[in-house]
Amino acid sequence: MTPDIILNDPFIIADRTFTSRLMIGTGKYKDMEETRQAIETSGAEIVTLALRRTNIGQNPNEPNLLDVISPEKYCILPNTAFCYTAEEAVRTCRLARELLGGHDLVKLEVLGDEKTLYPNVTETLKAAEVLINDGFNVMVYTSDDPLIAKRLEDMGCVAVMPLGAPIGSGLGISNPHNIKLILENAKVPIIVDAGVGTPSDATLAMELGCAGVLMNSAVAHAQQPVLMAQAMRKAVECGREGYLAGRMPRKAYASASSPIEGTIS
Numbered sequence: 504m505t506p507d508i509i510l511n512d513p514f515i516i517a518d519r520t521f522t523s524r525l526m527i528g529t530g531k532y533k534d535m536e537e538t539r540q541a542i543e544t545s546g547a548e549i550v551t552l553a554l555r556r557t558n559i560g561q562n563p564n565e566p567n568l569l570d571v572i573s574p575e576k577y578c579i580l581p582n583t584a585f586c587y588t589a590e591e592a593v594r595t596c597r598l599a600r601e602l603l604g605g606h607d608l609v610k611l612e613v614l615g616d617e618k619t620l621y622p623n624v625t626e627t628l629k630a631a632e633v634l635i636n637d638g639f640n641v642m643v644y645t646s647d648d649p650l651i652a653k654r655l656e657d658m659g660c661v662a663v664m665p666l667g668a669p670i671g672s673g674l675g676i677s678n679p680h681n682i683k684l685i686l687e688n689a690k691v692p693i694i695v696d697a698g699v700g701t702p703s704d705a706t707l708a709m710e711l712g713c714a715g716v717l718m719n720s721a722v723a724h725a726q727q728p729v730l731m732a733q734a735m736r737k738a739v740e741c742g743r744e745g746y747l748a749g750r751m752p753r754k755a756y757a758s759a760s761s762p763i764e765g766t767i768s
């Protein structure tokens with residue numbers, strides 16, 4: 504039987520309710536079929552794509568990802584990967600809105616350099632302001648700096664997405680303490696985006712209290728992407744359930760598993 508606490512645990516982004524807290528990218532797969540299978544197996548409902556590298560209708564003669572990942576089935580989240588200035592990111596979001604018939608949920612990422620793919624926070628703040636004023640619902644990729652995360656929330660971003668580690672690194676969550684600090688003051692969903700390498704990384708993010716996890720490389724570059732998609736689905740669910748259940752207190756000393764108190768007589 505599913506406990507009520509799980510049944511009453513909606514994941515809401517920009518007034519839309521989702522069941523899955525795993526969000527997944529579409530890059531780096533062997534082919535479209537593998538992309539389709541992995542995404543379906545992951546159970547993700549929000550699927551992100553880099554508009555600058557993915558054809559969703561800009562090139563009518565090329566295969567269109569939306570033929571495989573249908574907007575009727577998934578919430579498509581266009582992202583601004585490969586944008587290095589606020590201006591490029593804003594232009595990319597506007598193009599996405601046009602191509603997707605007015606869809607206004609976007610993932611903003613403005614990158615600093617090609618080596619680290621770290622967010623350029625100054626340009627991210629600029630772009631977020633323009634996009635919010637233009638009516639977009641902005642989910643924003645950012646550093647794990649708690650002050651910047653709060654500022655992005657206060658500006659009106661609908662979700663704040665601190666990195667776990669650099670995009671594509673698979674290094675896991677390098678600074679869980681910062682993620683905790685971000686979570687402490689957050690009123691919007693905090694989603695770890697980037698750097699997840701293993702299911703246990705995803706579980707940790709969820710156990711910390713994150714609302715969700717967004718990943719791409721850990722699934723697409725696994726030796727068995729579809730199997731990894733399944734593992735990630737379970738890992739995110741498992742971490743969420745563990746978070747809601749509440750961990751036992753840590754103790755400095757042992758405590759017998761069958762103590763006298765509480766013995767059933």
Ligand SMILES: CC(=O)[C@@H](O)[C@H](O)COP(=O)(O)O
Pocket residue numbers: 527528529551582584610612644669670671672673696697698699717718719720721
């Ligand atoms: C897919 C996406 O939107 C990116 O932010 C990023 O690619 C995710 O990072 P990983 O590939 O490290 O999971």
